[in-house]
Amino acid sequence: MAEPHRIVIVGTGLAGASAAGTLRERGFLGEIVLAGRDPHRPYELPALSKAILLGDADEPEWVHDEDFYDEHNIDLRTGTEIAGLHLGERAVVDGDGEHIPYDRLILATGSAPRTLPIPGADLAGLRTLRTLDDSLSLRDALGAGVRVVIVGAGWIGCEAAAAARAHDAEVTVVEPLPLPLHKTVGPEVGEVFRDLHAANGVTWRLNTGVTAFTGAEGVVTKVVLDDGTTLPADVVLVGVGASPRLELAKAAGLELSDSVAGGGVAVDATLRTSAPGVYAVGDIAAHFHPRYGRRVRVEHWANAKDQGTHVAGVLVGDVEPYAKSPYFFSDQYDLGMEVRGLANPFTDDLVVRGDLAAREFTAFWTRGGRVRAAMNVNQWDDGAALQALVDFQQPVTAEDLRTAPLPDLL
Structure with a gap:
């Protein structure tokens, strides 16, 4: 060519x-x-x-x-x-x-950003978070006592909840699944994020869907839940993926x-x-x-x-395939984390190194004795070793992942 x-x-x-x-x-x-x-x-x-x-x-x-x-x-x-x-x-x-x-x-x-195909989805004031202007506008709307309802407990929903609480807003997060980040990290690690947000004043409405938005003069003021509850809201953020x-x-x-x-x-x-x-x-x-x-x-x-x-x-002439492992990071309150790799938390085996309750741990998802993904939470010393374990997938045991120096496993 x-x-x-x-x-x-x-x-x-x-x-x-x-x-x-x-x-x-x-x-x-x-x-x-x-x-x-x-x-x-x-x-x-x-x-x-x-x-x-x-x-x-x-x-x-x-x-x-x-x-x-x-x-x-x-x-x-x-x-x-x-x-x-x-x-x-x-x-x-x-x-x-x-x-x-x-x-x-x-x-x-x-x-x-995805929207919800439900009554009231066209009301003014329903927010998404995808652009710089979205972020600045949402920040301007936050403040002490502002009633914020966030629909969706994925990464955007969780990070937005943490930011809203930093502004002393009253935050409720509605999520149809049993835990935040449920599909991404599974139940054990999902509980860590649930408890983190609860400890910081977030109200959870888990296992709960949204059936409608209602408002006054064309502006959203309430979120209607599938159990019949109505949540009053000054700010509504829809964070249900993209x-x-x-x-x-x-x-x-x-x-x-x-x-x-x-x-x-x-x-x-x-x-x-x-x-x-x-x-x-x-x-x-x-x-x-x-x-x-x-x-x-x-x-x-x-x-x-x-x-x-x-x-x-x-x-410009390179021929190598793109083969990098997925990588993601998040900061919520005093919790910082990184994820490397690609796993299924419902079929892969979870191995935890450290203390889930203290929110200082590394979670490994393994399959066939190899690390498919690793998440380090408030632990920062082994990034290179975690990357290598995910990239090269050499055989490891669960006990070694829990206790051995990680660089020694490479």
Whole structure:
């Protein structure tokens, strides 16, 4: 395939911006167009539910300095909606009808927050947390005595609850599953997060669904639960996950995959789609992972950054597959944690090193005597060893994981 002269990147999030920056770092001298709907220059998402929402920062971590794009001759087009892909003519079309030709195309369109298809879902004041503007607006609404109802106890819901309590808001979290983070970490570790939030003043409504939102003068004021209870609310945050933005890919006829939760754009081990010269990265990529031997789709920060960097290398001649383990971190109150790897907490075996009740432990999920994922909670000395255990999956025993020096297991 001939050397590209123009690379167009759709999506100005971390994945797209990492690809653009790495292309320049790797010596690509052709044109780069980086276009996306967000009005701000590219930024990272973790601070939105952490430092910004807590009030510890007013800005996110920007992917690059403000002058970076001009200095590196990257045509950054913020606030730009890409309306369609014309794969036959190798062009994308923006919302104003401009055709932007490409030699290579990277799709990094990210995810959109899910909503609930229930009565009152169109009321004003229902919030989601996905953008910088979302975070700043939500923070402005928090304060002492403000009644906050959070629907959903995943990572966003839990982190938002911790931030709201830091502002002395009255927080209730509604979750249809029996525990927070239930699908991600399973019951034993889920209990740790339940107790953590309860100790910090959060009211849980677990095993409980939401059937409607009601309001006054078009603004949400109450959350109706499936047990008939009505929760008054000054602020309602819907944190029930996100869906990959697949509209452009689907309309263009790219191969999609339903083998991953939420679906995704089918890409091979080097992040190529079914169309010549077109790649997909980040939240939308249903990537064939060589270690797992199947497609995976990962929505976390590190995956966006690393896949963006990797695809830039592919476009300048690298041939290695993308094989990094998923990574995620969270901070809630005085609890900090990291997760490496990919596991099923309901079928894998849980091995705990340390003390769950003290919230100082490492949880291992093992299968066939090998570590599939590891979560360190308020323990920071063994990150490299945990990464190696997940990456290389050498055989280990449960007793060794509980008691042996972790570097000795490598």
